[in-house]
Amino acid sequence: MRLQQLFLFALTKLIFTTTAFAQPAQGYFTSEAKTVYNNDNIIVSIKKYNPTEEEIKKATTPEKNAAMTYLQVPFAVTNASLFANSFESTLYCLDRSGNVKWSKLLGFSKNSTASPVAVDKDFIYAGEGLKEAGKVQLQKIDRNGTVIWSKNFDSLDNVNDILIAGNKVNALVSFEVSKKVIHADKTFSYNSYPIYFFLQLDIATGAVIKKEYQMMGNYLSSLGFINPYISSYQSYYLSKKDSAMYLSTLNQQSATTVSENMPKGISILNLIAGPSENHYLTFSKDNNYILFTDFYGKEKKYTSNLPVKISNTPFNRTALLQTDSDSMISIINAGADISVCYTDTTGKSDCSTKKNILKSLMAGAGLMGNKPYFITVTGRDKPGMPGKIELVYY
Known part of the structure; x- marks a missing residue:
């Protein structure tokens, strides 16, 4: 009888512990996330702010004429910046219901944009700055959340993008510079921009293969080209509102x-690319969403007008995804509504819209096979209130 009681107690404790842990992630999250799907795991990279109780109190019951704090900034704001690397970057592994299986601290940053994340087979690769200024860390993590290796690098502020190609981990990393600009009327301002290095590590050990200063990339960065996107083990893109540039590390x-x-x-709203292709989701001055696609090696090039009746506003969110069969999926979010357009390799597009599918704006989007899913953060609709990460399927 005693043995049976102990067994029942242990079983009850196990069930209670598992149930207590199986819940959505909660916190003061930013509105931008990056996500990938891998072997029944949904990986989400997102940043959050960890306020003091006094900050929460001031946000929920603000004093008259008091300075605005981060917790009072509208949730939809992107590219927020805080001093002292005050954003915490966390990697969450979710099940298909959106419950947390495990989480891992990636690092800290002054920027609200999500840390880059990539998957290859059963392993996850991610990177971010550290709390100590001027240091970044790249990590290889297995599907259970165990760190296989981590590598620190000095004199850097950000990990901007990561791509796995063959037996190499490729990353664009950077530090920020600020240069004084004198204007014609004798006034001045400061131009701040990242200085990039192309970093390449051995996938098994994390050993550094090369770290190269990007001369042309940094010249373009000083001209306002941002949005770094690695397309191969030796190439990447930089873009701005109406222009995109391809850069080779060999030139x-x-x-x-x-x-x-x-x-x-x-x-240009979204850009994705591979070793011999590039794709752009764009918005025209005539209020049309247009997909431009170019497969160099396959000699396929098309322009597809997407029949979506959603106006482009500063609060809209868009994403561009690619299936294994090279179909492109364009996602356009306005408020609670989502439009999804499938474009085949001939440029033919089929679009549909679902109304009131989201409780909050889309923070990120990914593919589960050929099926899109969305990351949202609900609850952060009032100053000082925490949010909860939720999964939505189309």
Whole structure:
């Protein structure tokens, strides 16, 4: 009888512990996330702010004429910045119901944008700055959340993008500079921009293969080209509102404009690319969403007008995803509504819209096979209130 009681107690404790842990992630999250799907795990990279009780009190019951704090900033704001690397970057592994299986601290940053994350087979690769200024860390993590290796690098502020290619981990890392600019009227301002290095590590050990200063990339960065996107073990893209540039690490003297054939008045919303292809989701001055796609090696190039009746506003969110069969999926979010467009390799697009599918704006989007899913953060609709990460399927 005693043995049976002990067994029942242990079983009850196990069930209670598992149930207590199986819940959504909660915190003062930012509105931007990056997500990938891997072997029944949904991996989410997102940042959050950890306020003091006094900060929460001041946000929920603000004093008259008091300075605005981060907890009072509208949740939809992107590219927020805080001193002293005050954003905490966390990697969450979720089940299909959106409950946390495990979480891992990635690091800290002054920027609200989500840390880059990549998957290869059963392993996850991610990186972020550390609490100590001027240091970044890259990590290899297995599907259970165990760190296989971690590598620290000095004199850097940000891990901007990560791509796995063969037996190499490729990353764009950077530090920020600020240069004084004197204007014609004798006033001055400061131009701040990242200085990039292309970092390459051995996938098994994390040993450094190379770390190269990007001369042409940094020149373009000083001109306002941002949004770094690694496309292969030796190439990447930088873009801004109406222009995109292809850069090779083997050629530090020049770059290729790959958006030259796009009409004037086009704004690039999302860019994804591979070793021999690039794709852009854009918005035109005529209020149309247009997908531009170019598969170099396969000699396939098309422009597809997406029949979506959603106006582009500063609070809209968009994403561009690619299936294993090279179909493109364009996602457009406005408020609670989501439009999804499937474009085949001939440029034919089929779009649909679901109304009131989201409780909050889309923070990120990923693919489970050919099925899109969305990351949202609910609850952060009032100053000082925490949020909860939720999964939504289309």
